[in-house]
Amino acid sequence: MKFVSLNTENKVGNVIENIVNQTSKLDQFVYTTAEGEYGVLSGFQVGYCVGEDNLDPDTVTPQVVADYLKPYKIEELKEQCNLIVASGFEYTNGDKFLYGTDQQNDFSQKQILLLLNPALTTVQVQTKNNGIKKYTRQEFINLVTYANEFKDQLMQRLDDLIQKINETEYSDVQELRNLTFIEDVSILMPDAE
Structure with missing residues (x-):
């Protein structure tokens, strides 16, 4: 799996490849890569999405990110x-x-x-x-x-x-x-x- 975040100019800000385990939330992403790297990301300027390994980061738009984050926003609203x-x-x-x-x-x-x-x-x-x-x-x-x-x-x-x-x-x-x-x-x- 591949992680792609956007910056405030809606350009690709960060890419993490070879993710084997992940937990997504609206404002937090926890992952482990095939190489054993573990990370917790939060404080996103715009947002992020996770896709298959063949995901081209240049195709990630705010619409793609918003569609990915919709279920997590819904969970947040249910909690509220x-x-x-x-x-x-x-x-x-x-x-x-x-x-x-x-x-x-x-x-x-x-x-x-x-x-x-x-x-x-x-x-x-x-x-x-x-x-x-x-x-x-x-x-x-x-x-x-x-x-x-x-x-x-x-x-x-x-x-x-x-x-x-x-x-x-x-x-x-x-x-x-x-x-x-x-x-x-x-x-x-x-x-x-």
Whole structure:
């Protein structure tokens, strides 16, 4: 395999040949060559791509680099989305909730408990800012609905970005690199009921 990076003039900046093992990320490339050379590259001015040994470095354009980096940008955006979901939300009554996998499971278990036990009128919920609070059946249903809308909107934003990345022909790698999951999380908060 062959590594080719571009410099700020979109010219070939670095070529590494005979790569036998590599790990690619958006801003990092780790490799081992057939000769036993090991390296970690990062801080790319523009970006890089990896291709077959017969890859002609002069054919590497910003478009080629952007196409190579698209999956790594998508992974970065997925990580950003998951962090925002896990960091949680503020409910309409001022209670704040984490919403990582454990909290989502807890919400689901409490929903099932309410469904299986109609005599149950309240459930306890752990908040970030007000400790453990009791929610009535209807209050909890409203909370779960809000939480699901919060997550659904974030997942829709991620899906929209992935679609945009996959459909865009980037002639400037920086345009791809500059995409962020969201600048202002508050625009994704569900409307108050």
